[in-house]
Amino acid sequence: MSHKRIPKRKAAIAAGSVAALGAAALFLPNAMASQTGSDDATASARTFKAADVSDLASQLASQLGDAFAGSYYDAANQQIIINVVGDNSNVINEIKAAGAVPNQVQNSTDTLENAAATLKADATIPGTAWSVDPKTNEIRVTADSTVTGTSWDTLESTVEGLGSGVATITKSAGTFRTFVDGGDAIFGGGARCSLGFNVTAGDGTPAFLTAGHCGVAVAEWSDAQGGAPIATVDQATFPGDGDFALVKYDDPATVTASVVDIGDGQTVEIGQAAEAAVGQQVFRMGSTTGLFDGTVLGLDATVNYPEGTVTGLIQTDVCAEPGDSGGSLFTQDGSAIGLTSGGSGDCTVGGETFFQPVTTALEAVGATLGAGDAAGDAGAGAADPGAVEPGDGASAPGAGGDELGGAGDQSGDTGDDSGSGLDDGSGLVNINP
Structure with a gap:
């Protein structure tokens, strides 16, 4: 990715028609007003979150x-x-x-689990992915643009062999990849990623979660391009049973806030971790593209990246781009759902994006969500989710650069948004309380 970032203050004006601003608008108080169905089959059902x-x-x-x-x-x-x-x-x-x-x-849970096992055994092909889609009661199989020739024939015959109505294949125009790119503005060792959620490690020290492929690639992370490291990877999983990393702040006195920075001084307070549900509306924040929203499409997804197979992911239709890896997937009410892993497409043409469940990552690394006593120190910069208005600049490309401090221009120069590397107190990290 090499597009020039817009200075954040200009982004609020210049990007008024950007589709992503619709995500910010959805934080308005009436965005999720109840819609009562009239179908007799569902008329007596309760309403839930x-x-x-x-x-x-x-x-x-x-x-x-x-x-x-x-x-x-x-x-x-x-x-x-x-x-x-x-x-x-x-x-x-x-x-x-x-x-x-x-x-x-038609299909039982056992039928779908057995189908997924067959796909793993017979069709673990780079560029493929599959997840359970309870809306269609099928396995959703996706093949990216690299799956051609004999690979496509193998995948197609495997799916057909599962039986009628068990799985369907969708062809993606993009290429499955993890969303880290050595050519973008970066925070450590040639790779730029995004901070997911601040947590407290098992030993009580401050830390954060990000993508495992970021943690595997780079041991030390800075909050500014070319800056001194402020955090060191403690644990990282990728590929295999997930895509997550626990990164501990080097200074145990670091004060952090349990919030997601959605741009232009606005934050959403994160109060708990929660499981994803198919059909659920979710929001994704990343340091390259900012704020976008979408829907959960499938659970327990398997993705065959070029680097290896990753299991247990969440499949969505939220877009993402290189540099967004590790970024926050969350809900309007402040539930942490996932960490950006990878997918295909971009925020111009769309595509599939996969996320590491936060609940699984927290359990695996022995951490708890939030920043302990510091979690209440978000200060005046923390906005009520209902206070975010269209035009706040929350979702323009480049507006999310404060995930780990100002990142500068994506192409590597500091540009108009070089930043000091210090969070302004309204974002995910406050390393200088």
Whole structure:
């Protein structure tokens, strides 16, 4: 990526029509007003938040046994949909009694899990990915532009061999890659990434989460291009069972805030980590492209990057670009959902993007979300999510450069937004309290 960054103050004016500003607008108080469905089948169902899906689905899965076949969130009607195999009236009634909506489907959980295992065994091809899509009750298989010839034939025959209605293939115009690029403005060792969420490490010291492929590539990270390191990688996983890294601040007295900087002095306070739900609206912040929103499309995704296979990811239709790696995936109400891993496309043409679940990363590294006593020190810069207005510059390309301090021009020069490398107190990191 080599496009010139716009100075942040100009971005608020020049990017008024940028699609990403729609993401900022969605933080307005009425953005998620309830829409009551009129269909008789769902009229008696309760309304829920997307964050409720995981707990209710787990409860019903234990009650329903083999009849349970996944769940997803109907954002338009604020309802939880529970997939079931068969027409057992007792099962249907249990789902309705819990306030959810039953949805009879063809494929059981075992069928879909076995299909994913077959894909792993027979079609682990660089440039492919798959995840469970409970909305269609199928495995969503995606092949990027590099999957051609015999590789495509192998993938296609494997999917066909799974049986009718078990999996579908979508061809992506882009190329699957991790979103780190040595040619962009960078923060450590030739790689630019984004900070995800501030956390407290198991030993009580301040740290942050970012993408594992960033942590594997670079041991020390700075908050300014060419600046002195301020944090060192403690643990990193990539490829394999995830894409996450725990990076500890070198100074144990570092004061941080549990917020996401969405640009132009606006922040969203992060209060908890939560599981993703298919159909859920999510927001992604990255140091290259700023703020964008989209929807969760699939869970437990497997992505075959050129560097190796990564499992257990979240699939979305949110765009991202090189340099956004490790950035925050979160919800309007301040739940931490994921860390940007990679995908295809960009924020001009769109594409698929995959995220590391925050809950899994926290458990693996033994950290807790937030900054302990410092979490309440976000100060006046922390905005109520409902206070973010269109035109705040939150989502213009280049407006998110304060993830780890001012990053300067993407092409490597400091340009109009060189920054001091110090966060202004309204962003994710405050290294000089």
